[in-house]
Amino acid sequence: MSGLHFLDFLIIGGYFVVIIVLGKMAVKEASTGEGFFLAGRKLGKVYQFFLNFGNSAAASDAVSTASIVYQQGISGIWIGFQMIFLNPYYWFMYPWYRRVRLTTTADIFKDRLGSTRLAVFYAAFTIVSAVAVTMAFGNLVSYKISSALVTKSEESWTPAERQSVADYRELRQMETLSVKGELPEESRGKLSVLRERQARGELSNFVTALKPWPFYIIYTLTIGAYIVMGGMAATAFAEAFQGILIVVFSVILIPAGVAAAGGWDQLGQRLPAEALQLFGSGAGLSQFTGWTIAAVFLATLMQAHAMPGNMSIASSAKNEFAARFGAVSGTFGKRLVTITWAFCGLIAIALYSGTDALADADMVWGTMSRQLLGPGLLGLMFAGVIASNMSTIAAKAMSVSALFAHNIYRGFRPNASDKDLVRAGRWTLVVVLLVGVVVSSQLSNVYTVLQFAMTINVPFGAALLLMFIWRRVTVAAVWTAVAGSALINIIFPMTAQHFSGITTEPSLIVRVVDTEGRPVPVYFESVVRSNPEDHDSPLEGRGRLHTELVLLNAVGVDVQGLSSGGRLAGRFFVDALLPFALILVTSLITRNPSRERVDQFFGKMKTPVGDTPELDAAAMLATERDPHRFDDRKLWRKSSWEFTRWDRVDTIGFLVSCVITLGIIGLLWVVVHTVSA
Template sequence: MIFGSLHWLDIAVVAAYFAAVIYIGQRASKATKSEEGFFLAGRKLGKLYQFFLSFGNATEPQGAVSTASLVFQRGVAGVWFSFQTVFMNPYFWFMNVWFRRVRLMTVADLFEDRFDSRGLSRLYTLSQIAVACVFLGFANFVAYKIASSLVVKPPVTWTAEERASVRAYEEMKRLDRAAPAGQLTAEEVRTLGDLRDRYARGELHSYITLLKPFPFYLAFTAIVGAYIVLGGMSAAAVNEGLQSVLIIVFSILLIPTGLASIGGWGQLAHKVPKDMMDLFAGQGTSGWFILAVLLPSLVQMHALSHNMTIFGSAKNEFAARFGVSGNYLKRFMIILWAFAGLVAIAMFGVGGLADPDMTWGVMSNRLLGPGLAGLMLAGVLAGTMSTLAAKALAISSLFVRNFYRHIRPDASAESALKAARWTVIAVLALGVISALLMDNLQAVVVLVLTVNVPFGAAVLLIFFWRRLTSPAVWASVILSSLVILFIPLTADYVPALRQSPALTISVPDAAGQPVAVYWKQLVRIDPTNPASALEGRGRFNVECWLLDRVGFGTSRYTPNGRETAQFFVDGLLPFLFLIVFSYVTRPTEKARVDLFYGKMKTPVGDTPEAEAEAMELTRRQPGRFDHTKLFGANSSWEFAKWDRVDAIGFVICCAISGGIIALFAFLLKLASAR
């Protein structure tokens, strides 16, 4: 050991990976002499690159860590927070093509192309800079969570304060596990309340690490920034191949080593409770809950800024569609991550870890020897880097195309690329700041599912509804952002709200402790007074508060029921705003709308000459594909009839999705057989 629990072999593996990605960035720098070359790799990426780009950007370490953590806490039912995406794959067969057919460089360009609205374009750009802070911060946060658990401080070197903090955390978790069975004395109930209050204030810790967050984030993002600034999208695409291999490796590593540590595959059935191995039973697995999580997840997918970066870089439509295969490989990774969570239950027992967020990291520390721990760390860093790279490039292209070019329309390509590179650096720096503010994995998972919903609904209707108007998008984005994001995330900073008796109502849990109806948790205003009034902390569930205003009575729901209601409101409310405001505002200029949907129905040419010829014909006859509209040529809905490729691809995708679910259920049945 030369640095905490890391061996010199581990450090050598990580250093070799860093050297490789910087070398790739340097080699790719020759292809970044233009904006299209830097952001979209010249629209020349074929099926293999699309596979790696889709897989690398869909498969991130935070997914592995959060899935293993949720399975450890909830049983395999917890996998549905991420596994619900298996139902999206057939949809991607169509969606990927839309982002290629629109023939634009950024998602923000959609708003200029469809509405002639630079204001909306800039609003989207600003929102995505904020969203990037969440996504990049989340990626950094998870990478640190794992890395810090691999570089732990030996207990003999703990200070008295550190030792007391860890012991208090472990005592809180012990009492938490005993509470549902009613085994706590009155004194222990009071102690549990005190400890929960201290934990909510950030005073308790589950482990002590040698890694400090800020230096880790700074060094990590510097490596990402180096290869992206050098090579742009070309470097990202090549690195995705290397990173995808490492992601697969780190997803597999814990399974054989973990099974060996518990005595083999057959021990899962004896050491994991049977109900925790049922994919379709348990907390969070009702059909309504799965549908509720799927809805905002599917909606927000349309507003991801890297959609245009990835699918717009495809050399043709089939290459863009082939990216769905990368998403399918991720579903297999989710199965591996879920089994890692089950192995953790077998290793540590139900609730046996003080901090469930550290499930992946603690297993890595316990199971992997010299070299393998480094390979795990390299895999985590690789997956995080792919997320950071794609998001930073997408935000960079947004800023240059939809801010810098607006201010300096005559800027040279060299000047624009310089601005793009500085933007990458700035975005990565914002990701570091965001990561420093994060402290709870599950809360961030929920935020990631909903943060892009306001613009996601708008982008989805842009593709399908010609009656959609620019004022409606403005109104919907602002109002739904208030309900879904701004009020829930800022309410606990307003004393009048977090201490309001009407908002701090609670229902008792099995131990008699108050469970908040509208807040993530409740703490005493005066921590030294057991009789103190309570105040809310964490996310404010404004969705359930609104439902109560119209008579739903969400205090009668279970915590899972309130979470389900929250996701349904988040997914549907923006569409309500968009449709209502569109019907009371003036339609967009007909000629612009006709050309937009004519372009969306014009297949991308296989050669530049064929592409130019097809688009010229569409400009002259924008309605030449109206006969393909599903509801008739005069309908305002632009759904198109499927052709042979659409139908066959969709059926195959559905079959694969069903096969993956069946395989998962079959493996769980085998694992639970005694």
Template sequence: MVNTILLHWLDWVVIAAYFAGIVSVGLFVSRRVNKTEHYFLGNRGFSVWLILGQAFGVGTHAEMPVSLAGAVFQSGYSAIWYQWKNLFITPFYWLLGPLFRRMRRTTLGEVYEDRYGKSMGVIYTFFALAFFSFNMGAMLKGAGKLVSVAAGEAVTPNTVVIAMTATFLAYSLVGGLVAAAYTDFVQSFFIIALSFLLIPIGLMRIGGFSSIQSNVQPEMLSLVTPGDIGVFTILMLTINGLVGITAQPHMIAAIGTGKDERSCRIGMTYGNFIKRFCTIGWAVVGLIVMVLLMETGDVLADREDAFGYATRELLFPGAVGLMIACVLAANMSTCSAFTVDSGALFTQNFYRRYLAGNRSDRHYMNVGRLSGVTVTTLGVLFGLYVDIVLEAFLFTETISAFMGISMLGGIAWRRANRYGAFMSLLVSSTLFFWMTFRDYGILLRWQDWNFGLSMLAGFATLIFVSLITKPEPKTVLDAFYERLHSASCFDDSTGKEKLVTKEGHDLLIANLFDLRLNQGWKVFYGRFKVDINGFIVASGVVIGLIFLARGILLLP
């Protein structure tokens, strides 16, 4: 068994100081937040650095190093694909980033209403609120597990969940997205550093990469194995990520709030590449723990204790506290963003439209705060219930993928309509949960074949039902696609939006069925120049990361 070693007093001092510091940052930048546009969206004027920080910070949670290090510890290096499932689609983020800005809405619920009508807007709102609750629960429980193990189980995971929630609510209710964005940016630097802090210390402890090569079976060091993670599983995880991210409810706030499309593109793409880079570090930690346990004879009660065990065993007093504080702070800022986003969804898509349509701006901001707290409370309850963080993470991603069928279809295909959108969600989700319950007797389980068949059925249903039912009104479609075809940016001198008329800013995804390839390569490249150039560069980064992940294990 693992010996119980309580945190050093210096660790507690560091944790307390860090919590106080991050709350102070959040409250300091919240001073001028006094209207809904600022509270929910930061006036759509965030710099590329803040979008980078948001994309990395909001997309990187404490459950990720916890779940991935645990998965690698149990299944081998190929388990990196549980987090790298979005690696191959990261270049597509260059294409998706400007779409979220061009939607010019506060929430994706409003986008669904624009595209498919009020009923689909309401359905999306309830889906999004459930997504936030499940995701916050998974994040909070992941952080709770890490702290509990690192502290020698001096505190329980559920105690950590409750303490974290009270802390991030302290500044999110005041500063909204502005506070979340700035705290995310600050935390990003520490998460990068601390994702790799364990590695040199761990390698010195076990004798370098050569010790991993000699003690771990070769098949456990493969990036692709015929075991838990095969090529088909990677393909399904990739589709899960590509389709699902278009419907994840925090994307407009996290990505679409850049001051121009360049900020959105760079922030979304390279903020996530930073996360992919850190993922290599988390995977290596899992391998280090494999060898470390062989030497010590310790036994982990839960595979997801691996990262916390490494933190406690390898880091010195003070550094353990810093690691814990940084990971928790990153989670708190992410949960803060989710609190704000869920409040915006309820306020804009339900309360303002159906319950109280003529109230003051301050009234709606207060409703957003209260509804955000309610969704957060549901997330806490889920976090207290869930035991397997990785399964909870994949569960939330899968729900968004089924919703993403209609979002991606609605952007790329003009003929998609509300009937096809609703039926695609109903068929794909019903089929998936039926097959999962049939095979495992539970609903909280992701399996590649079940997911693949469900996605295929969902897309087929969207196409078939849309074709046999009446299309959306032409005026509605024209207004929707006019926004998607119009680039704009925030003008600092006037404080307002201005159109960008320069050639090369057409979007491939929004014009998927209007590429005009018959006009030749020159015309095609001229229309989509920004999309094409950025996609090629990002694809090169993907190749580089794969070579890095493989090559790092060959080091002495």
């Protein structure tokens, strides 16, 4: 086994010890339900910053950003970086989750609409999606990086492993000759076969010595140990420590990478011009055109409201200013480190192109770490990656734990004590972490999972956004949006691949040719030959069927004629707008919730959180007696839209957030311009 030095193991072991100690320190804070799930609602601005930074800045984001930039150039940064436009909006959004004064996001459906069934369904759906997508995704990325750090020496390769690496190297050589127009005609059949095998994931440019199951088990036991002991308080303590490691792992590769590329001047010369375009054309290297960024942002805006961590993090704040400050500052921190991740992707293009290109783009981060970092630094990178993903998974696991205990377990045991709920929450953590391990072993492609994760909660997000600002939202409308979106975005796309009549349908297994002459699937995630050794064997679709594109084609859009960026934009536009439209239309023709319930909800949403629990209780008592006492703050008094006038804190915070947003985007432009100059 090669890759890690004794010093690296010492650093990694030290990290695990610190995390367990932090969990032990927080045990006293987790004796009650509010203490375990929400850290007693007393976390200030500093802890809120680290909670939001750690929750948003996962190693999975680093890997996916570097991987996408490596494949598509700097414009690939926008798949995550477009969220910077949400930061000024967070200044208003996060106080909603503090003012609602609930424990879980699912509670909002019961409090606002009076629907226990919707609350339970949201809780169950979110638990499944959080485990199957978010948490398993984090596990997968941690393993992807770690497996690239711990590799087999060449003399210990098996014959099959040796052949896989040799075939990949031959593929890269033939691809290079093909681009130059120097590939002999008799070799084109072999190139086609190797491309098919590459599409199946059968080729590799290195062999890992790290087995997935032992890694997942040790990794998960560590996360479970500190959050089961200390709950949200332990998560907050750990985030403060892990936040420092996240910054370290985000920048540690850059000096070594620039040096390996030959310095700043050589780095710019080794990068193709298209790789340095912030906005791609959609036809060549990059899928991220202006339209793509707008579509992804719209889907992200909708989904942002349904993230389960919103409630657990915001509600743990001692007041709404701490909640909004932590959300905005923590996510600004994430935007800054995103630039460093993208820069690592550019370095990877310079180092691993042509015959040196990587077989799996998801291995960029791990491969660079293994080749560029020495003893000690490699261990620090390993610890930083683990810390980054642990912080995100811990926050998600706490949200899932609260959802199960409050919205499912308590439904079966309405008289459960506080102690019972904490016990149920702890056992939930154990179960979901173990299930996350099992699901992780079934995932393979980071980019594909990332796209799925960005849209899975959009219907609930659209519902929650409208529930916060529009009095007319109905239970039937939310059910309609959830059912319609699930059919288009989850059920049909994921089940279609199991029906041969669909996977072999000629109109769905279409492939177009990209600018480098490679076949690119249109409707399926991948389209391959049933027999990779036979160039004339039938084509078959594999992976996700992009039902959104099938719909667009059905209404007359020339999907095949769109660029790859145009097709990606089309998918996100459908996913974002469909549930929003379904809720608006259905709400106008179905029965509204009771007026008294709606009045009480919006009265509460206009009541600022008191500085102490006693003051807050007194303010809420006054609102319960007169839910309209703050209606003078509405922009349109008689409208069903609940928009309120901004106060001084709203205005200053929003303007400062806008200035910082523009400043960070400007920093990205300066970095790219400096490299290309």
